[in-house]
Amino acid sequence: MSLRLSTIVSCISVVLASSVTSKGFIPFPHHQFDSRSWNSQNPSCSGSPLNYVVLPSLGKGLGVFAVRALEVGDIVMQEAPALLVHPPPFRQGMGYNVTEVGIRARAAFEELSEDAQAEIMSLTAYYRPAEARLPGFDLLKAIFSSNAYNTGADLGLFPKIARINHSCRPNAGYSWNAAIGKRVVYASRKIGEGEEITVSYIPLLLSVSERQKRLDPYGFKCGCDACAAEESARKAGDRRRRDIRDAFNQLERESISDLVNDKAGNKKAQQLARQSAKLAHLVEEEQLPDYYAKASRLAAIFHARIQDWEQATRWAQKSYELRRMADAESKETKEMHALTNNLIASWNNEGAKP
Ligand SMILES: *[C@@H]1O[C@H](CO)[C@@H](O)[C@H](O)[C@H]1NC(C)=O
Numbered sequence: 314m315s316l317r318l319s320t321i322v323s324c325i326s327v328v329l330a331s332s333v334t335s336k337g338f339i340p341f342p343h344h345q346f347d348s349r350s351w352n353s354q355n356p357s358c359s360g361s362p363l364n365y366v367v368l369p370s371l372g373k374g375l376g377v378f379a380v381r382a383l384e385v386g387d388i389v390m391q392e393a394p395a396l397l398v399h400p401p402p403f404r405q406g407m408g409y410n411v412t413e414v415g416i417r418a419r420a421a422f423e424e425l426s427e428d429a430q431a432e433i434m435s436l437t438a439y440y441r442p443a444e445a446r447l448p449g450f451d452l453l454k455a456i457f458s459s460n461a462y463n464t465g466a467d468l469g470l471f472p473k474i475a476r477i478n479h480s481c482r483p484n485a486g487y488s489w490n491a492a493i494g495k496r497v498v499y500a501s502r503k504i505g506e507g508e509e510i511t512v513s514y515i516p517l518l519l520s521v522s523e524r525q526k527r528l529d530p531y532g533f534k535c536g537c538d539a540c541a542a543e544e545s546a547r548k549a550g551d552r553r554r555r556d557i558r559d560a561f562n563q564l565e566r567e568s569i570s571d572l573v574n575d576k577a578g579n580k581k582a583q584q585l586a587r588q589s590a591k592l593a594h595l596v597e598e599e600q601l602p603d604y605y606a607k608a609s610r611l612a613a614i615f616h617a618r619i620q621d622w623e624q625a626t627r628w629a630q631k632s633y634e635l636r637r638m639a640d641a642e643s644k645e646t647k648e649m650h651a652l653t654n655n656l657i658a659s660w661n662n663e664g665a666k667p
């Protein structure tokens with residue numbers, strides 16, 4: 314497909330902060346976007362054209378497409394919130410009072426220019442037809458709850474980012490960068506010129522049918538590679554995602570339990586190290602870059618336990634690189650930096666032994 318470059322100018326050299334969020338303002342706590350990497354940012358970005366274009370795709374409605382090939386870590390777009398709402402208190406198990414959120418969104422909306430209002434009102438809202446017939450139905454409220462993201466302590470609406478479609482094997486991730494007051498979308502895999510940019514709206518370690526259920530509120534059936542594959546491939550994907558989820562749960566638990574230093578304990582440690590390496594490979598096989606850093610960290614911990622310093626260091630470094638590029642200052646990045654240095658020290662000490 315051939316694309317014409319938009320001539321609008323954007324500057325894309327920023328330092329990125331991370332936040333764990335998902336689309337719509339009911340947060341999904343276990344969805345980790347922790348594998349950002351920014352190594353190929355173009356430092357001399359002044360005057361560089363946009364990396365994306367919003368286009369109708371044949372018979373499929375609007376989508377966002379790459380106008381050039383993108384490397385892992387390249388920034389696709391960054392956007393300040395068009396509408397920012399300070400939410401009422403979050404109620405455990407119930408979420409926010411949507412009526413109150415709607416009232417606050419309406420008040421903020423009234424302050425905007427006509428153009429800004431029109432851009433917001435052109436977004437897709439997901440609601441049941443019956444809802445629209447209820448008294449007091451507010452389309453803005455529906456648009457806001459379908460598209461807003463947790464944005465620091467607030468809820469933010471990002472009309473350009475909202476155009477990016479969902480995939481269960483996404484090629485982009487996003488995070489709120491408090492330092493620049495923008496939400497940033499970056500390539501989490503290599504993206505070809507003309508390829509559609511996709512992010513995930515939901516946690517991804519679920520089966521095809523579980524994912525479809527989570528996507529129901531958004532009003533579409535997912536037709537991504539992972540969901541539209543033929544049955545045997547879909548089943549294999551389901552198994553991999555279930556194995557990945559189980560392995561994360563088990564290894565997270567084991568990573569904080571004590572070691573027993575006897576024969577059985579050592580055997581178990583060997584087994585856990587093998588499992589952790591397998592997990593890291595599975596995550597890559599299923600192409601879920603959001604989970605790479607987390608898997609690499611576990612592989613580092615379990616290889617350190619069996620004193621395989623070389624492997625442990627390799628995995629720690631990988632996790633550190635992924636985290637550093639996402640946010641050099643985050644607690645997680647600093648933790649991985651310290652761990653990597655400790656492992657290198659242990660490795661050196663061992664080499665120094667007679
Ligand atoms: C939700 O907010 C609205 C508007 O402020 C209020 O009238 C209503 O009582 C609230 N509902 C609940 C369940 O708290």
Ligand SMILES: CC(=O)N[C@H]1CO[C@H](CO)[C@@H](O)[C@@H]1O
Pocket residue numbers: 370372373374375376437478479509532533
């Ligand atoms: C290209 C493409 O798949 N576009 C879809 C993006 O999402 C919207 C809203 O669900 C659909 O209407 C488009 O068909």
Ligand SMILES: [Zn+2]
Pocket residue numbers: 480481482524535536537538539540541
């Ligand atoms: Zn899908």
